[in-house]
Amino acid sequence: MLAEHAVQRRSPLHERMKTGLEAPVCLTWELTYGCNLACVHCLSSSGRRDPRELTTAECTGFLDDLSAMQVFYVNIGGGEPTLRPDFWDIVDHSVSVGVGVKFSTNGTRLDAAAAARCAATDYVDVQISIDGADAATNDAVRGDGSFAAAMAALENLAEAGFVLPKLSVVMTRHNIPQIDGLRAIADRYGAQLRLTRLRPSGRGADSWDDLHPTQEQQRELHRWLLDHPDTLTGDSFFHLSALGESLPGLNLCGAGRVVCLIDPVGDVYACPFVLHDRFKAGSVRDEGGFATVWRDAPLFAELREPGSAGACASCGSYDACQGGCMAAKFFTGLELDDPDPECVKGHGEAALLRAAASGGSDRPHPGVGHGRGGPVPLALGPTRRMADAVR
């Protein structure tokens, strides 16, 4: 009759979630492509602001629509969302119309005043991103000085009395060995650890081969997550459920069913990891706004249909992993009914070889690019510099 967030997979409720909700539980809103960092795995290839970004009035109007739809909260990210001069006005408006805000920041601009502002506002959660438990590991991915900046931000939040910030880490080959160290950093600052899966999206397409975890590390991570059920994951690792025990959470791909993504110019995508025309459902600037896109977009109708197990049909673990992540498949050149490239049963490697042999080695290029030009290489040491602040 009633279930809580940890819905058992294959429960009737789980099946109903797959056909979509009246409105997203939450959605991700990349507020700007402007960023003062240039992380090698940035999902949105951020760097420069887009001149077509939603205006302040469009942003508040969009939040009013979310409020009318009873969207409970919005995950604001970017780029670096605090670079928008109207960032705090947007946050305040969201809270005032009953839409909670969780915003994700690299911390570089979270000074004492900003921290105090966060602490004084109900319904605002703050998520600081790092990608390693030390500066060398982190800065190789996020740029020179970014680890120190994130720690300073956590310090500022703690001093302001902000309760339970999130410390968000994308799991890579280089930081999975540091997972206890990452937890220790979170504990030190009274933060909650949030671990998410690396995707080959945006600039992540270029860094995937260097960063994605090994099979052994995936098993290690699965065990660790089971041992630390208070860790937030954004339901990121449902492909690991094929290892046996399901992780806490919905354990399904929520794209277009439970979540979606709004980009800085108002385009609506199925999830934060598929910024590509193939997964664009419409725009909040369209007639009828976001509510119409959510309800009527053909793409979302397609995603709410029961999926085909495809190449996974003969695998006994399909019920557990649901074939894995759509974005991970798409951006590694696989078909959507292929196994996940990181399939824990090893079917991903074979699928990738098959795709390459059949001429499918041309991976789809990420649809958007707002970098400052040229690829952003993974640094072996802390040699990259933080880019100048974006105007």
Added chain:
Amino acid sequence: MTAVAGDARASLGAGQPWQLSAQVGLRPERFGALAYHYGTRRLVFLNDSVLTDVVRTLADHDDVPSALAAAGVPAAQRGAYTTALRRLADAGVISAR
């Protein structure tokens, strides 16, 4: 035992009024409703539309038994609904008033 207002362990029996907690957003869905607690940031699923009606109308009634009766819950099912309401109380979705 006197129930304290807002006490999650307060009686779900006769004489104790309840309400949907002020910090909770309740959104109807085809399967029932989603409840989001803005304080704990917890999302709770109400997988039953009658239960959703009961929760939504708690504040209009003097106690849980009269809310269940008004929602048309058969006597034989009231125990199950009360158990569900106890879980909602524990999650802070409903509170004693």
